[in-house]
Structures are given as C-alpha cells and as structure tokens.
Amino acid sequence: PGTTEADSRYSGGISIGGGAPSENAYYINGFPATNPLTQLGSAELPFGAIADAQVLIGGFGSEYGRSVGGVMNVITKSGTNQWEAGAQYSIMPNTFRNKAVDLYFGNTGKNPNTDGTLRLRRAENNRTEYNYGGYVGGPLIKDKLFLFAAVEKREIRAETVNQTRNASAGNLALTGFAEDKASTLRALAKLDFNITDQHRVDVTLIRDKPEITRDYYSYNYATSDVGTTKNFSANYSNVDNQTAQGADMGILRYSGELTDNLTVTSLFGKSKSTHINLFTGGGTEVKGVAFSPNAAGATPPGVTIPIKNPIGGQQVLSPNSKDSVESFRLDLEYRLGKHTIKVNVTHSVYGALFDGTWVLNVTRP
Numbered sequence: 001p002g003t004t005e006a007d008s009r010y011s012g013g014i015s016i017g018g019g020a021p022s023e024n025a026y027y028i029n030g031f032p033a034t035n036p037l038t039q040l041g042s043a044e045l046p047f048g049a050i051a052d053a054q055v056l057i058g059g060f061g062s063e064y065g066r067s068v069g070g071v072m073n074v075i076t077k078s079g080t081n082q083w084e085a086g087a088q089y090s091i092m093p094n095t096f097r098n099k100a101v102d103l104y105f106g107n108t109g110k111n112p113n114t115d116g117t118l119r120l121r122r123a124e125n126n127r128t129e130y131n132y133g134g135y136v137g138g139p140l141i142k143d144k145l146f147l148f149a150a151v152e153k154r155e156i157r158a159e160t161v162n163q164t165r166n167a168s169a170g171n172l173a174l175t176g177f178a179e180d181k182a183s184t185l186r187a188l189a190k191l192d193f194n195i196t197d198q199h200r201v202d203v204t205l206i207r208d209k210p211e212i213t214r215d216y217y218s219y220n221y222a223t224s225d226v227g228t229t230k231n232f233s234a235n236y237s238n239v240d241n242q243t244a245q246g247a248d249m250g251i252l253r254y255s256g257e258l259t260d261n262l263t264v265t266s267l268f269g270k271s272k273s274t275h276i277n278l279f280t281g282g283g284t285e286v287k288g289v290a291f292s293p294n295a296a297g298a299t300p301p302g303v304t305i306p307i308k309n310p311i312g313g314q315q316v317l318s319p320n321s322k323d324s325v326e327s328f329r330l331d332l333e334y335r336l337g338k339h340t341i342k343v344n345v346t347h348s349v350y351g352a353l354f355d356g357t358w359v360l361n362v363t364r365p
Contacts, residue, residue: 019069031269043208043247046152046186048135062344079146083138176219206249
C-alpha cells in the first residue's frame with residue numbers, strides 16, 4: 001500500500017508515500033546500501049539469501065533514516081546447526097513474450113511526410129533471460145561457528161532495432177541494430193560466530209556485478225535486413241552508465257546483551273561500485289576524457305581508438321571512477337518495565353571519484 005511504479009528506467013523504480021524513487025533508502029543487515037551517486041536502487045542479493053524483508057512507510061525508528069519515501073530493510077540468512085542446500089534454474093524465453101509494438105508518428109495534419117508513418121520498428125525485438133544459482137548453509141563448529149553462502153547468475157540475450165526510420169543513413173549503417181549480451185553475477189558469504197550465548201559477531205561479504213556487451217550492426221528498414229558484419233562493440237563493466245547498480249560490500253556486525261535489559265549492536269561496513277567504460281577495437285581503455293569524433297585532437301595522447309566514439313560525443317569514464325560508502329553505527333536498546341528506549345548513532349561517508357577528484361558528504365543524523 002502507498003507504492004507506485006516509477007519509470008522503468010530507474011533502478012529500484014518505485015515511489016513510496018509520495019516520495020521520488022531517489023528518496024527511498026535500502027538497508028542490508030543494517031548497512032545503508034543505497035547507491036550513493038544516484039540514490040536509485042541498491043546491490044541485489046542472490047537466490048535463497050534473504051531471511052527477512054521489510055518495507056517501511058513512514059514512522060520508522062531511529063535505526064533507519066535517509067528517506068522521505070520508504071525504507072527497504074533486508075536481513076540475510078545465516079547458517080544453522082543443520083546443513084541445508086538448494087538450487088534453481090529458470091528461463092524466460094522470447095517465444096513466451098508478447099511482441100513489442102511498433103511506434104508510429106501521430107496524425108497531426110501538419111507533417112504530411114511523417115504523419116501516421118512508422119517511426120521505430122520494435123516487432124522484431126527479442127529478449128531471453130536465464131537465471132541459475134544455489135545456496136548452502138550449516139555449522140562449521142556446532143553451536144559456535146556457522147556458514148551461509150549463495151551465488152546466482154542472470155544472463156540476458158536481447159536484439160533491438162536501435163535507430164528510428166528517419167535516422168540518417170550513416171547512423172542506420174553503423175548502429176541501426178543492437179545485440180546485447182548482459183550478465184550479472186551475485187554472490188553472498190556470511191559467517192556467524194557465537195562468542196557466548198550473549199555475544200555474537202557476524203561478517204557478510206556481498207558482490208553484485210553487472211556486465212553488458214553491446215554489438216552494433218547496420219539495419220535496413222525497407223527490407224528489414226540486419227547487417228552480417230559487426231561494426232563495433234561497447235562494453236560496460238560493473239556499474240554501467242544506465243542502471244547504476246551493483247556493488248561490492250563488506251559488513252562486520254556485533255550484537256550483545258550487556259545486561260538483562262540492555263542490548264547493544266554495532267556495525268562497520270564498506271561498499272564500492274566501480275564505473276568502467278571500455279570501447280573495444282583492440283581492448284584499449286579510454287582514460288576519462290570527453291571528446292567528439294570530429295574535433296581536432298579527439299584521440300587522447302598515447303591511446304589508439306580505431307573508431308573515434310562512433311555513437312557521438314559523450315563522457316568516457318576513467319577506470320578509477322567509483323562510488324563508495326563507509327558507515328559506522330551504534331544501536332542501544334534499554335527495556336524499562338513495559339517501555340523500550342532506543343538510541344542510534346551513525347556516521348557515514350559517501351564518496352564519488354571521477355577523474356581523480358573526490359566529492360565527500362559526511363552525515364551524522
């Protein structure tokens with residue numbers, strides 16, 4: 001209740017309680033896992049790794065924040081004294097999907113050259129998705145040390161007409177048709193150590209790594225023919241410039257009952273999302289420069305680019321570009337008769353590094 005689907009191009013695209021998609025907060029085991037650059041979405045977890053998930057809409061306690069919309073709070077699974085394992089495989093074939101609808105120009109009565117004519121052919125698009133993964137959990141030392149691990153891989157194969165019918169002949173010949181090969185590797189490993197019955201430490205490592213390779217071919221609207229020669233490829237590694245998702249995370253958490261009435265929980269965690277664009281043609285990395293294919297000196301010194309930015313002028317990210325979060329939190333809970341008092345202190349540092357310049361935001365809510 002209170003949620004509305006947002007534009008599908010947004011990562012984690014939902015509006016909660018009237019807030020924008022970028023005004024939600026995501027927590028994994030108490031760690032603020034929201035993407036720090038876009039505030040859209042978070043790293044995703046592999047199959048079988050979630051023990052509990054909460055969606056909080058307003059009125060949430062001191063342990064949450066950084067949201068005027070909603071909070072998504074996820075607790076990951078832990079191993080127990082009994083070994084368990086599971087696996088899954090699924091496929092969503094293109095043949096089970098409805099065909100995409102071709103797009104036409106509207107009949108305005110003012111543009112006879114385009115009114116009612118085809119703008120973008122989409123009926124020939126196709127997309128097939130594969131998912132496979134597994135998990136295992138159990139005791140390394142009974143009653144003391146427990147392991148839980150999960151891994152999942154998602155693969156997407158898609159083909160789309162990439163240019164409109166009215167695009168220039170050069171664009172249709174170069175990038176008229178696109179073939180995507182996307183894969184996302186998600187993994188989680190968690191160790192839980194019961195120091196005593198009252199004190200516990202757990203360590204969680206998470207990886208969510210998307211990769212996309214897009215191959216471009218020519219396309220002929222008159223004959224619907226796709227070129228047989230690949231013109232070039234664009235590769236996006238880890239966090240691509242469209243979804244802005246994925247991260248590597250490490251979370252260390254301690255919880256203890258100091259007295260019958262006083263409970264303390266402390267956490268320290270880090271996450272990093274790396275931005276890399278590779279335009280192939282020899283596997284050369286392009287070092288963080290903005291250039292136009294027709295500009296003088298468009299090629300950076302010492303770098304060979306067989307096709308100079310064939311999809312037009314744009315920013316090419318440095319291999320060192322990344323988003324990062326470093327967070328510490330302390331939670332105290334005191335039970336006083338029928339009442340519970342909670343105190344939360346957090347210290348988080350958000351960073352975005354592009355071309356050697358750090359931008360930092362320190363919050364102490």
